[in-house]
Amino acid sequence: MNSTEVYILSGFLGSGKTTLLKTLLENERFLGRKTAVMMNELGKVSIDSEVARDEDVALKELLGGCICCSIQDKLEGQLQGLLLNEKPEVIYIETTGAAHPVEVLDAILSPLFADQFTIKGIVTTVDGLRWRDRKALSPQLQQLLLEQVRHADFILVNKMDELSESEQSKIIFEIQAINPKARCLLTNYSQVSIDELRKLTLSYAKQTSATAFTQQALNLTTFVYQFQEPVSHSGFEDFLRVLPETIYRVKGYIKFDYSSKPYLFQYSYGMPFYMKEEMNLPLNLVFIGENINWSEIEEKLKKLEMEFKNQKENE
Numbered sequence: 083m084n085s086t087e088v089y090i091l092s093g094f095l096g097s098g099k100t101t102l103l104k105t106l107l108e109n110e111r112f113l114g115r116k117t118a119v120m121m122n123e124l125g126k127v128s129i130d131s132e133v134a135r136d137e138d139v140a141l142k143e144l145l146g147g148c149i150c151c152s153i154q155d156k157l158e159g160q161l162q163g164l165l166l167n168e169k170p171e172v173i174y175i176e177t178t179g180a181a182h183p184v185e186v187l188d189a190i191l192s193p194l195f196a197d198q199f200t201i202k203g204i205v206t207t208v209d210g211l212r213w214r215d216r217k218a219l220s221p222q223l224q225q226l227l228l229e230q231v232r233h234a235d236f237i238l239v240n241k242m243d244e245l246s247e248s249e250q251s252k253i254i255f256e257i258q259a260i261n262p263k264a265r266c267l268l269t270n271y272s273q274v275s276i277d278e279l280r281k282l283t284l285s286y287a288k289q290t291s292a293t294a295f296t297q298q299a300l301n302l303t304t305f306v307y308q309f310q311e312p313v314s315h316s317g318f319e320d321f322l323r324v325l326p327e328t329i330y331r332v333k334g335y336i337k338f339d340y341s342s343k344p345y346l347f348q349y350s351y352g353m354p355f356y357m358k359e360e361m362n363l364p365l366n367l368v369f370i371g372e373n374i375n376w377s378e379i380e381e382k383l384k385k386l387e388m389e390f391k392n393q394k395e396n397e
């Protein structure tokens with residue numbers, strides 16, 4: 083099955099995410115791809131959704147909370163519904179301006195279907211004026227602006243028309259200093275070509291050295307491991323003990339040597355958590371991290387599975 087491309091549109095309130103979505107949907111209409119949109123708004127009533135009122139675009143709205151915290155479960159259900167019923171080739175997820183990028187990725191990557199996605203990247207719009215005057219914001223909001231820039235893979239410094247040339251270069255300089263890996267573009271009304279975005283890739287895939295070389299280096303990356311076998315619990319604990327600190331999140335289902343049912347496993351900033359499940363679920367483990375060599379992680383997990391298999395054969 084072809085995997086669905088997913089783009090996360092992040093950015094502060096009023097920075098131009100909906101305008102960007104409009105641009106992208108126009109591009110998609112031209113390309114003729116089956117497109118779906120998920121919009122998340124903090125309020126109970128959607129204001130922006132008419133952007134996607136096109137019979138060719140499947141639209142899901144998540145209202146009344148932020149996907150990165152209060153309505154994660156609802157998001158999972160809606161994404162699964164979209165995948166099953168609409169089978170889109172591409173999904174655009176517009177987050178609320180208050181969302182933190184790591185938490186959004188976390189919310190989207192359900193172990194039930196993460197292997198059906200190719201997360202292409204986090205596209206962040208920055209309101210140039212807001213950035214210029216950011217010192218007037220509360221420290222928390224300044225921090226959120228910074229985090230949205232730091233974790234982005236593609237940054238649109240928007241509302242260029244409102245800035246002088248020297249302000250434009252100063253902002254680009256500041257943003258590139260915070261996130262040198264992201265592509266950074268100055269835009270008016272979030273005008274960007276979809277071809278530029280399609281060059282992004284955030285999900286780990288086995289790469290030949292040639293493709294790895296041409297691919298853009300990204301900050302946050304994701305990786306899905308599919309277990310074929312149970313593993314030893316103590317071996318898995320050893321694996322966790324030496325996980326790099328920049329793996330922020332691991333979640334999914336895992337089977338241990340002593341139980342026929344899988345466990346839901348959650349790991350957040352160094353803390354593991356296990357809960358026994360009553361039914362068999364796909365044994366996918368989803369990882370989110372920064373600057374990680376995922377092939378090393380993959381090798382270690384494979385080794386754990388092999389060890390269990392060999393041990394069983396010797397019994």
Ligand SMILES: Nc1nc2c(ncn2[C@@H]2O[C@H](COP(=O)(O)OP(=O)(O)OP(=O)(O)O)[C@@H](O)[C@H]2O)c(=O)[nH]1
Binds near residue numbers: 100178242
């Ligand atoms: N002057 C100027 N205005 C812009 C530009 N891009 C967007 N806007 C305007 O800025 C306002 C906010 O744009 P949106 O695209 O709705 O921003 P958003 O990030 O979706 O906003 P929220 O949904 O509130 O988070 C709208 O009135 C846009 O027309 C730009 O490049 N220049």
